[in-house]
Amino acid sequence: MGSELALEPMLQQKTILITGGTGSFGTAMVDHLLQNGVGEIRIFSRDEAKQDQMRQAYAEPRLKFHLGDVRDVVSVRRVMKGVNMVFHAAALKQVPSCEFFPMQAVMTNIQGSRNVLQAAVEAEVESVVCLSTDKAVYPVNAMGMTKALMEKVAQAVARNLAETETRICCVRYGNVMYSRGSVIPLFVRQIKNGEAITITEPKMTRFMMPLAQAVDLVEFAFSYARQGDLFVRKAPACTIENLVAALKNIFQAKNEVQTIGIRHGEKMCEALASREELCRSEDMGDYLRVAMDGRDLNYEKYFSEGDLKEAATDDYTSDNTQQLSVKEVEELLLELPEIRQELSI
Numbered sequence: 001m002g003s004e005l006a007l008e009p010m011l012q013q014k015t016i017l018i019t020g021g022t023g024s025f026g027t028a029m030v031d032h033l034l035q036n037g038v039g040e041i042r043i044f045s046r047d048e049a050k051q052d053q054m055r056q057a058y059a060e061p062r063l064k065f066h067l068g069d070v071r072d073v074v075s076v077r078r079v080m081k082g083v084n085m086v087f088h089a090a091a092l093k094q095v096p097s098c099e100f101f102p103m104q105a106v107m108t109n110i111q112g113s114r115n116v117l118q119a120a121v122e123a124e125v126e127s128v129v130c131l132s133t134d135k136a137v138y139p140v141n142a143m144g145m146t147k148a149l150m151e152k153v154a155q156a157v158a159r160n161l162a163e164t165e166t167r168i169c170c171v172r173y174g175n176v177m178y179s180r181g182s183v184i185p186l187f188v189r190q191i192k193n194g195e196a197i198t199i200t201e202p203k204m205t206r207f208m209m210p211l212a213q214a215v216d217l218v219e220f221a222f223s224y225a226r227q228g229d230l231f232v233r234k235a236p237a238c239t240i241e242n243l244v245a246a247l248k249n250i251f252q253a254k255n256e257v258q259t260i261g262i263r264h265g266e267k268m269c270e271a272l273a274s275r276e277e278l279c280r281s282e283d284m285g286d287y288l289r290v291a292m293d294g295r296d297l298n299y300e301k302y303f304s305e306g307d308l309k310e311a312a313t314d315d316y317t318s319d320n321t322q323q324l325s326v327k328e329v330e331e332l333l334l335e336l337p338e339i340r341q342e343l344s345i
Contacts, residue, residue, distance in 0.1 A: 013039035017083045017125075019070055019116055020090030022050035024179035025131065028211045029087060029218065034060065042066055044079050045090065070112030073119065080116075080123040087218055088116050088130045091147070094181055095135070098143035099264040109146035110153060117157045120166050127167045129221050130154050132230075134174040134207060134270040137277075137315070141265025151230065155292050158228035169225035171217050172232050174207025174270055174318065178338045187244060188342055191251050196258040202241035204262070205269045205318040208329070209235045210336060220287055228292030232272045232281075237318035238329050246329035250339065272321075275313040288316075 016033055018026045021043035033041055040062055045051060046069040055065055068075030070090045080086075091109050092098055098105040113130060120128045132151050135144030151170050158168040178184050190197050217233040225231070238246075244257055262268075273281065273288060282289040314320060324332065333339050 011036045011038045013037070014084040015040045015042065015082055017042045017044060017079060017086045019044045019086070019088045021045055022047055022054055023089060024176065024211060025089045025214060025218075026087075027054065028215050029089075030054075030058070030063065032215050032219075034058075034062065038062065040064055042079055042083065044068055044070075044076075070115055071107050073115040076115045076119045077122065080119040080125065083120075083123060084126050085222065086116065086120050086125055086128040088113060088128060090116075091131070091150075093133075093143060095141050095143050095265045096263055098146070099141055102142040102146075105142050105146040109143070110149045113150040114153050114157075117154060117168060120168075121157065121161065125166050127222055127225070128154075128169070129218050129225070130168070130170045131218070132170050132172040134172060134272045134318075136172060137271035137274050140267055143265070155228045155230075158292060161227055163227055167225055167227055169221050169227075169229040169231065171221045172230060172272060173209055173214055173217055174235055174237075174272060176209055176211050176214050177332070178336050179211060183240075184243070184247070184333075185338075187247050188251070188339075191247060191253045191255055192342075194255065196256040197244055197248075198258050198260050199240050199244060200260060200262050200266060201268065202239065202259060203268070204240045204266075205237045205323075206240070206243075207235040207237045207270060207272065207318050207321070208243075208324065208332060209233065210332070217287070224284070224289070226291070230277070230290040230292075232288040232290065232316070234286055234288065234321070235272070236322040236324050236328075236332075237269075238324040242324065242326045242329050245326045246333055249326065249330055250333060250343070269317050269319040271315045271317040273316040275315050278313050278316060 016038055018029055020026055022045045030041055042064045044066045048067055051065045066079045068079060070076055090112060092105045132147050136148035136151055139145040139148050154168050154170050175182060187197055213233060221231045277290045280291050
């Protein structure tokens with residue numbers, strides 16, 4: 001099931017706001033939107049240097065740059081006026097950084113998201129899609145915990161809105177391949193510099209998703225979301241050792257591989273959906289729609305009944321999804337434009 005036919009007519013002459021729009025997701029979404037007749041794209045972020053780079057690189061009159069911070073509700077309200085759709089990507093994403101400065105993650109990922117949602121409702125925006133992460137499922141680190149709470153805040157706002165009002169949903173995905181700050185650019189840089197390839201733990205597994213599929217997920221959510229929905233794109237996974245082996249094969253490298261141990265806040269595997277969520281999910285082909293928990297605060301009627309289906313369901317993790325071989329990882333990597341550029345093909 002694809003979202004393109006449903007989404008493209010919706011984009012005609014619309015005003016789209018991308019918070020955190022200078023990041024990897026923002027630039028990929030901009031590329032896609034500019035090809036689909038969008039009226040105006042507002043890039044909202046606090047990084048003036050990246051905004052200037054982006055402004056010069058695109059030289060596109062439909063791109064409008066707004067300096068501000070999601071923590072500052074006044075600047076969020078200002079940029080929200082006249083917006084039709086919001087893609088909320090602004091976040092602190094680096095796991096170790098959030099571990100050492102957790103309140104910074106709280107202020108951006110939770111309070112900042114609340115500011116975006118409230119401003120969107122006040123401005124009567126049509127739809128908001130909030131970007132989340134697999135680290136929000138059974139979170140063990142501050143980044144995942146704040147993203148999990150972002151999802152809860154989004155659903156709390158959605159519960160008080162009718163389907164005809166601002167439609168709020170979340171999308172959740174795993175590692176985006178070659179995104180800024182991710183491990184693949186680091187490994188490529190180490191390979192090309194002749195350095196040791198530093199890995200945390202060889203048997204650690206991670207979901208693998210090209211950036212283009214992350215954009216597709218957001219589009220799909222906008223096309224099919226109901227109030228409070230959460231969407232997951234199914235994805236394969238691989239071990240870190242298979243990822244490194246694939247990169248070494250592609251670049252015909254003989255670099256030493258050095259195991260440095262798990263970093264602050266990392267897990268051996270990640271989960272895209274818990275079994276509790278899977279029990280109320282709808283399989284939509286490449287995607288899972290997880291409906292918002294519709295129960296109210298009157299829990300008395302639930303005390304006497306359990307859920308046998310939940311007990312028999314397993315979480316959807318990077319350990320029990322499709323596992324990619326070294327050859328399959330190579331094929332996936334060679335589809336990435338960044339890898340092809342590094343190889344000059």
